[in-house]
Amino acid sequence: MAAIKARAQDRTAGTGMTYPELTRQTRNAGEHLHHFHGGLRLRHNKKISCTRPVERPPLPECLVVPLQQHAGGPAEAVVKAGDAVLKGDVLGINVEQRSARIHAPTSGTVQGIENRPMAHPSGLVGPCVIISPDGRDQWSSLDTLPDWKSMDPQTLSDRIRETGVVGLGGAVFPTAEKASGGRVANVHTLIINGAECEPYISCDEMLMREHPDRIIRGSCILRHACGAEKIVIAIEDQMGAVQRAFETALEASGAENVSLVKIPSIYPEGGERQLIQVLTGQEVPLGSLPADIGLVCQNVATAAAVADAVLEGHPLIERYVTVTGEGIREPRNLLALIGTPVAHLVTQCGGYTEAATRMVVGGPMMGYALASDQEPIVKASNCILVMTEDQVTPPQDEMPCIRCGECARVCPAQLLPQELHREIRNNLWSEAEADRLHACIECGCCDFVCPSQIPLVDWFRYGKDELRQQALDQQAADLARVRFEARERRLERIKQQKRERIKLRKQALSNRSEQQKKVAAAVERASNRKSGMTEQGSEE
Amino acid sequence: MSARRFSTGPAPHLPAPLTVAGVMRQVLYALLPGIAAHAWFFGPGILVQILLASAFALGFEAAMLKLRGKPLAKFLGDYSALVTAVLFALCIPPLAPWWISLIAMLFAIVLAKHLYGGLGHNVFNPAMVGYVVVLISFPAVMTQWLPPRGIAEVSPGLQQTLVAIFSGTLPAPLSWDAISQATPLDTLKTGIEAGRMVPEIRVAPIFGDFGGLGWEWIANWYLLGGLYLLYRRVISWQVPLAVIGSVLVLSLPAYLFDPANNPVPLQHIFSGALILGAFFIATDPVSGCTSARGRLLFGAGVGVITLVIRRWGGYPDGIAFGVLLMNMAAPLIDRYTRPRVYGT
Known part of the structure; x- marks a missing residue:
């Protein structure tokens, strides 16, 4: 996490408040709802992928695990071709704080480390660990921390760091870094972001419907790790099933100081800064982080991954992925291993329709187009959206x-x-x-x-x-x-x-030379005197 | 498994809800009721003027696009030249000779639009540049207005209209003295200058309930079209609100303190080109302000200048001058009305 820029005496330009004042103002997060400027009410198109239950597809023939899946520099490979790995073994370690570890998604053999296209907007290639699964899907030894409540927050942060958990909402910033930064900044509220505002994407919604208990447990662990007092879970007002699931799970969990807030669905409300504005009415000063005004935001899927990391010892090796769009025959959500080629997931969803012309990773508003379906799912891939010709052809040339x-x-x-x-x-x-x-x-x-x-x-x-x-x-x-x-x-x-x-x-x-002159003069004088004397003598 | 390739492109990957041509088309649709009312009250002249101005505008547009080496089909299909032509035609007397349109469109399309860089780059509203050029250059022709249906003794039919427009002379037995009449705003202005009282002037049959006879109905239909544009979000609410609001705010106290020399505020709003100007002309985004606060100031400026010209200036109406003067001020207003950015 970047250095905390807030200084107590600094005033933020917009409100004229100092950071401590602003931090006090944000304590009421979620009590009243506010507006953010602009935004769009877009057609959701989420239902088409929510009708089928989430499934785990069969193991693909080969997994391609990029070493760069997160903010910061790429991880450094610690395996080589021919190595046998178990599910959850470390494939790459982070060389810098802001980077993250990479783990084996299944057991098998490392075929090699090759430069492959790695699901990047510009089609960038990068080092990827190629694994051929042995089909046994055998876990490596797992270390769980059931007594996390009595543990030092730093120990929890370390565990989250070791398990390679990064923000799954899209920014893929290492979660441990964010938690440590929050602890340093003395934050009071942890916001769990369940506002999945982009159309078509429903992976977070399905996760919230099916595993609200994991999200709540993970949130409590994160709250402990970042030193916050309360948790605000924000979901969209159109997510009725999610609300019911959370209410039941909250009651069952007995977690304290956790509130559930429904916010109106306006794109891009899931953006960290917009969500904070909706929940608190305050803006995060430009150039500052939410932690500077007492808040930490984490995505719901990140919270679930933290629960898995701490309670099960599972590193981040799989995630919910929405495979949807008018170009997919049976849109649905899948629980996909990191490194699964996109084509393998599409096959699980009945394949492409005739009209499929554009493949997008992410949502239609901010996602980027993929040139080939051989590229792998990475930690950031929340959605594979396949669209049709008439959806993506601009109605006119640029004017x-x-x-x-x-x-x-x-x-x-x-x-x-x-x-x-x-x-x-x-x-x-x-x-x-x-x-x-x-x-x-x-x-x-x-x-x-x-x-x-x-x-x-x-x-x-x-x-x-x-x-x-x-x-x-x-x-x-x-x-x-x-x-x-x-x-x-x-x-x-x-x-x-x-x-x-x-x-x-x-x-x-x-x-x-002066001295020499003096000496010479003296010598001369002496010799003069001498010769004078001789002259005198001769005269005598 | 063989890889499937896909075409790529920048986000957002969604069908665009708006196009420039679509926006311009909406403006043209919204003008239709007003045009129909105009034709009803003043005869078919307006329709001929619209066709003439459109033909000249498209001709000049095509010629300039060719000269500038721009794709013809793409820019001719954006309807922007048509909007300019129609807005201009709505401002001139229905029997104005054909060369009025020619000269106006030459100045509007060639000078005001293309010499500044074409669509999106013009500093001044092209329709108003064309209108003001002919208004200043040919004042006699530009004030030959017809009386509206209801008080007109004779109104020229289509054939007589065509003869008048293309030959510049009226076919016998019509004569300018017999059929032309000052507009309500003109009558009001000359009346006040002659020292007569407003209520006294307003007894003339050319005045209606609150504006000019016929004019007020045309303005009502423009208002309807303008509300449609607001509803479709083609125009922003700030400009029309500020134009009409500033006229109201300035003319109401004047009327209350001195009703003998100042007409009712509604008279100001529903006569002349104020409604047309507020919803269709001052809202031209290219030559106007771009920020929300800037648009309020821009509209208020147009309203104030219009009122000042109507009251003290040499012309009965001033909306064209108001728009052009505010066009000049727009970049400066924009500079000082930037919204506060999130988090600053």
Whole structure:
């Protein structure tokens, strides 16, 4: 977790409150509901994948486990070709704090470590551990921590870190890091995010319906690990079955200080900052983290994974994946092993329909298109969405911006996308920075409503990269200038010293010549006197 | 298992709900009731003017697109030139000669639109640039309005309308003196300047219940179209509200303190081009303000300028000048009305 930026005396620009004041304000999270700016009411399309029960597909012929599935750098492989691994064995260890471990999803043999496409928007290849399953699916020895309540939070954090749990809501930030950061910042509330606001995706909804007890247990463990006092579980108001499941499970669990809050379904309400605004009425200051105002957000699936990690000793090797869309014959949710090729899951769902033309990982608003169905499921893959031609063909070519302002009306970050777009297109970088381009959360609302079909989010990603690069270049240039100036000063100093030495030497020399002159004069005088004397003598 | 390949593309992967052409088409649909009312009260001249202006606008648009090396079909199909032409045609006298449209569309499409960079880049509202050019250059022609149905003694039929528009002279036995009449706003202005009282002026048969006879009904139908656009979210509510609101706020106290020299506020709103301007002209997104607060200021500016011109200026109506003047101020207003970004 990044360094905590909040300082007690700092005032946040929006509210004029200091961070401690803001932290007090957020204590009432979930008591009243508030609005966030803009957003969209989208058709849910979730029912089509919720009618069939969640199933575990048979083991695929081969599993491809990328070593980079999380924020931070890739994990370093600790296995080699030919090694036999058991289910849950470590395949890769994290070399930096912000990264995470990778584990074997089943027992079998490591075929090798190869560079493969690894479910990345730009089709990036990266090192992947290829495992051929032996079919026994045999667990490695498991270490459970049933007495977590009496344990040190740091021990829990360590367990969560060792089991490779990362945020399953999409950001894949290591959960242990987030918990430790929350402990450092002294947070009071843990928000469990069950607002699955993107259309089509229903994996969290199915998990909440089927395993609310695991989510509640995991939430309590996370609350202990991050030092919070209470838990707010946020679900959407359209999730009736989920609400009933949670109410029953909450009663059965006897967990205290846990509240369940229903929030209206408006996209992108599942976004951390929007969810916080809905629950508390406060905004997370730009450049700060929720922990700076007393809050930690975790996804429901992350909470369930934490429960598995601590109570069962299971590392994160499987997840709920929604396979859905008009391009899939039997849309449903599957409990898929990390590393399963997408094609294997599609086969479990009856295969493709005739019209299938676009494959998306994630939801239709923020997901990215896959070029091939051979790519593996990773920790971040919540949904495989297959869409049809008429759903993804733009109705017209891109047109110039007519400044209609729809984008600004729907922007949850309250930006003016039309202005940012103009500034980026015309390389007006300082203007784009002043208009807070970096506050864009890339939710795609502006893009969706744009009547000119301008790919606004693509422009904003490009603009953010450019600004980041410029900042780096500026840093490098500043550093180079500092070095250059230091070198100049050093050279000047050396020159100066040299000049002074020469001056001293000259002085010394001239002193010496003075003395020599004096000596010579004395010698002359002496010899003069001598010769005078002889002259005198000769005269005598 | 052989890999299946898919086409890729940027998110969002959902059918787009809006297109530029769709937005422009909605504007044209929303104008239909007002156009029908116009034709009912003032004869078929308006329909001929719309066809003429549209033909010239599309011709200039095509020529400029060709000159600029832009795809013809893509931009001709966006309906933006048509919207410009129709809005212009709605502002001119129904029997204005054909070359009025030609000159206006030349200035609107070639100068105001394409020389600034085409769709999305024009600083000024093209329809209003065209209108103001002909209004200033040919004041005599631009004030030859017909009396509305109900008080007109003779109203020209389609054939006479065509002859008048294309030859510039009225076919016998019609004559300009016999058929043309000052508009209600003009009558009011000259009346007040002549020192007469408003209630006294308003007895003239050209005035209706609260606006001009006929005019108020056309304005009602424009209002209906405007409400439709609001409902369909084609226009934002800030501009029309601010235009009408500012006119109300300024004219109500004036009327209450000095009813002899100031007409009822409703008269201001339902005569001239105020409703048309508030919902269809000042709401042009390209040349207007883009932030919500900016749009309120923009609309208020249009309302104030219109009222000032109506009261003290040299023209009976001022909405075109109001829009053009505020177009100039729009970038500055936008600069100072940026919304507060989340978390700042």
